Amino acid sequence: MANTVLITGASQGSGRATALLFARQGYRVVLAARQSDRLTAVANLIQNQGGQALAVPTDVGQSDQVQALVKQALETYGQIDVLVNNAGICLTGSFEQTTPADWQQIMNTNFWGYVYTIQAVLPQFLQRGRGTIVNVGSFGGKMPLPNMTAYCASKYAVTGLTDTLRLELKPKGIHVGAVHPGVINSDFLERAQFRGDDEQAAMAGRQRMADALKSNWVSQPEDIAHAIWTVVEQQRSEIVVGLAALATESYRLLPGVVQWLLGQAVN
Numbered sequence: 001m002a003n004t005v006l007i008t009g010a011s012q013g014s015g016r017a018t019a020l021l022f023a024r025q026g027y028r029v030v031l032a033a034r035q036s037d038r039l040t041a042v043a044n045l046i047q048n049q050g051g052q053a054l055a056v057p058t059d060v061g062q063s064d065q066v067q068a069l070v071k072q073a074l075e076t077y078g079q080i081d082v083l084v085n086n087a088g089i090c091l092t093g094s095f096e097q098t099t100p101a102d103w104q105q106i107m108n109t110n111f112w113g114y115v116y117t118i119q120a121v122l123p124q125f126l127q128r129g130r131g132t133i134v135n136v137g138s139f140g141g142k143m144p145l146p147n148m149t150a151y152c153a154s155k156y157a158v159t160g161l162t163d164t165l166r167l168e169l170k171p172k173g174i175h176v177g178a179v180h181p182g183v184i185n186s187d188f189l190e191r192a193q194f195r196g197d198d199e200q201a202a203m204a205g206r207q208r209m210a211d212a213l214k215s216n217w218v219s220q221p222e223d224i225a226h227a228i229w230t231v232v233e234q235q236r237s238e239i240v241v242g243l244a245a246l247a248t249e250s251y252r253l254l255p256g257v258v259q260w261l262l263g264q265a266v267n
Contacts, residue, residue, distance in 0.1 A: 002052070004077045006030040006070070008060050008117060009087030011038035014136070014184060014224035018084060021225040023051035030073040030080070032058040033087065052077075060087045060113030061105075070120040079128070082232055083121045085114040086136040095149045103150050110154035114161060122174075129173040134231050135162045136224065137180045139244035143251035146262050166237065177231035182244025183218045219244070 005022045009015035011033035019029050023046040033039045036057040046053035054076050058069045073080055088110045091102055114135055125131030140148060141155030159178065166176040219242040227239040240248050251258040 001078075002026055002028050003081040004028040004030060004073070004079055005082040005084060006032065006073055006080050006117070006121065007084040007086055008032045008058070008113065009136075011035045011042060014181065014221040015084075015086040016042050017221035017225035018086065018228050019046065019053070021222075021229055022082075023049065023053065025229070026051075027082070028052040028077050029054070030069075030077070031055045032060065032069050034059050060117060061108035063112075063116045066113075066116040066120050070117070074124065080121055080124065080131070082132045082134070083117060084134045084136070084228055085117055086228075087113050088136070088138075091151050092148055093150075094147050098150050106150050106154050107157075110151075111157045111161070114158060118165070125169075125174050126172060131174045132232050132235075133165070133169075133174065133176045134228050135176070135178050136228070137162065137178050139180050139182045139240060139248050142180060142240070142248040143258065144262060162238075175235050177236055178238045179224060179227045179231055180238065180240045180244060180248070181219055181224050181227075182240075182242055182247065184221060184224060218242075 003026075005019075005027045007015055007019050007022070007029065010019045010029075010031035012035075015033065019031055019042055023029050029043075029046055029051065031039050031043055031053060034057060036055070039055040039057060043053040043055035054073065056069045056072050058065045060066055070080070089106060091098065091106050093102070118133060121131070121133075125133075135158055137158045138151075138155040139145075140152045141157075141159040145152055159180075162176055162178045169176055223241050227241050230236055231239055247258075
């Protein structure tokens, strides 16, 4: 029987690339995201290439929808072998410019969405005594980023969740790993939000991010997909993707220097 992977945020970007990669490797793929048309398009592509795919439109920030997603996946394929938590949104803006609603939204998707899917999948992992969870975090979950307090807080929470859960579940036969991308050259700008003193400042932030995405040092969605595959196949604890690894290692070794440099970028 083929293995089954459940991937959130699977309608575009690195989630889509991950779904296509796992399907090529013979996995049955359960796809979850909010945009049903794009999600169905990915499922159709996998099926047209001879694979098996199930598209389930889901808002991972809603616990009842996540429970329904996992229930449908198990009813269709009988088991889930790998969970890839990839759904996420980006918010750029200083602390004073972000509202409680901004914080609620980003934590609902970037953190609670991971908690809900793990809680829904974990019982059958424990029953079978095996399974793999891959949480896609960010280099912003390993080091601070200017004007991204809410985003970094959500991703630091994912890092803590992942590292601690690994300790709990390893003795029970379940592997928990993390993939931390840097900037990804994908269509995430559609979902990214920017805050500023006024609309012009917010649009300037969006333009800076758009310019950064054109740089040759950014990662591609396929880079993230291959890192996720490596975590699953080699049971790796963590992979920081691309040049983000240099940034996070610099921060680990010289936190004061890196914080000073980042502070200069803000001023």
